[in-house]
Amino acid sequence: MGKKQYKFSSKAVDCYFDADFSLLEKLVSQENAIIITDDNIASIYKETFKGWKVIAIKPGEKNKQQSTVDHVISELIKLQADRETFIIGIGGGVITDIAGYTASVYMRGIKFAFLPTTILAMVDAAIGGKNGVDVGVYKNLIGTIRHPEFLLYDYSFLKTLPKEEWINGFAEIIKHACIKDAAMFELLANNSIEEFQNSPAKVAELIKRNADIKYNVVSGDEFETGERKLLNFGHTLGHAIENIYKLPHGSAISIGMAAACKISETINDFSATDGKRVIDLLKKYKLPVYLKFDKEKVWKVLLMDKKKAGDTMNFVLLNKIGEGIVKQIRLHQLKELFNQVRKKFAKSPLGDLGV
């Protein structure tokens, strides 16, 4: 087991890498703790969770809405949760978002921790303090920024992770490579999802590396006034299409990254060769790279993006592989750029990587 402390302006978060679930009862009092998880995990790990109080919610992004938070709150009341209660979110990004948000507003904030069970949550969602819910199709429109007390990484949970969830998680790993880590881009290009799946040591190292990238970006800019915006690479179009087309988050941002690469080629001297390499890597990890989207529907959702400021959008482009950059783009220009991308998408050959 490797313990590492991630320091943020408001607090320090202890990260227990390569740990075991059994560590949990040494970190929190079982009496005060309440696990928040989803029905799938609650059912698979019924024996593991014996002795713990558990609130299980319906799985999936479509349930990441206020109504689910309302339900969790009513369950907390039934369990007479008070300010000494410690919430443990066990699951993927939907669970860490909902558990972190509920804990942040229940009695004006109680303590919480995460045990991320998906690649995506391990490398991204559980780190950095952002939490919240969608409002209908609008992604993460409501939430707070508040850090957990600790993160416990028990990789044995990955044994039951469905293949599509591995794919989902690699989208965020590829994102990190694109904006920050050219060497990791090569590592990914020289490997495959199956090789990582079959090598616990390799995947543990990759998760740790990505958790460090996320942490390093966030710790320098906790409230997203500068570098943290880079993490939104692929997330502008990605978030706009995700809930409209009910796409997995990884698929949505993969399509968003492909679009952002094309836009980077058009307005930012990003080379077509590098552009092709990104697209090829996304495809290699079974991620879709285009979508014939409805331009007006998508634009309407995109206008509610949190990255919009007045009549400009903070948009992430690539200079080269391993180096992202944030540019303010006027909304009318961005709309035109997306329409061009959309035309390119429409010409793409139909195949199993399209949606």
Add this chain to the structure above:
Amino acid sequence: MGKKQYKFSSKAVDCYFDADFSLLEKLVSQENAIIITDDNIASIYKETFKGWKVIAIKPGEKNKQQSTVDHVISELIKLQADRETFIIGIGGGVITDIAGYTASVYMRGIKFAFLPTTILAMVDAAIGGKNGVDVGVYKNLIGTIRHPEFLLYDYSFLKTLPKEEWINGFAEIIKHACIKDAAMFELLANNSIEEFQNSPAKVAELIKRNADIKYNVVSGDEFETGERKLLNFGHTLGHAIENIYKLPHGSAISIGMAAACKISETINDFSATDGKRVIDLLKKYKLPVYLKFDKEKVWKVLLMDKKKAGDTMNFVLLNKIGEGIVKQIRLHQLKELFNQVRKKFAKSPLGDLGV
């Protein structure tokens, strides 16, 4: 006009005392601002608000629920509010709580300010950063602590304030006197609600004095680990009965203060003479001092009080008039103490000050 800056750990709040509504457009851009108020105020001040975007919600504590926040959020989306949007809460405590909470979670936090229009909001609710909503009968179970950018006090709004709202506000003023300011207790005893209502200068001075008391307590203990708990005087029983019996907040905490005085006499050497003086002052300001409550119903709600920690409650007692103290009381003892108070309430003569 008098400007004063209140400094908290996370930010400084500018307070404009004795200001005019017209100052607002100098402090925020009308284009970016959205006023959140209630139907009553929106209708009375329709002309005043001309040129401003307004979201009006139904008035009253019974609407201080998540469903109202959900509604405000959908209105914000319709108005395409983004991170540059500035929320202005104009109203009493329900409005400042809802506006502050919505602004704290919308897009993970946008800027906001308050223009309190009731005595209660001016001396209490608008100051200190606490915001949130009730969950059914449970008071303020959900919320955050986040400060407004500024407070604008335009006393002319008091001209349209109903008498019962004056009474409501004086409950918090008497609370401040009991826990912190014996001299103000004398001032209140030597005056009456009508005298304050008829003297704008007197009421302005009183409001400023109470805002300072609240600020001084909160600034030293923003996250309520110590002295801020004193502000909960009368609020334990008060919060438990408020929503069950649909009492105005001032009436509920007045009954709570009367009960806390009796408990202070029993377990804290608070003199019966001082106890009688508090009761007499509450009555003088037309506040009720007893209620024949349902003990099991009330106890059930009381168990969800945020001041509960495990099997004890942080309960505010008086040492003497002008000096409050927080004591941890075991729940079983507190239940017994409340039952004794309840018996005394049941013996009280029925009169226009009972409920």
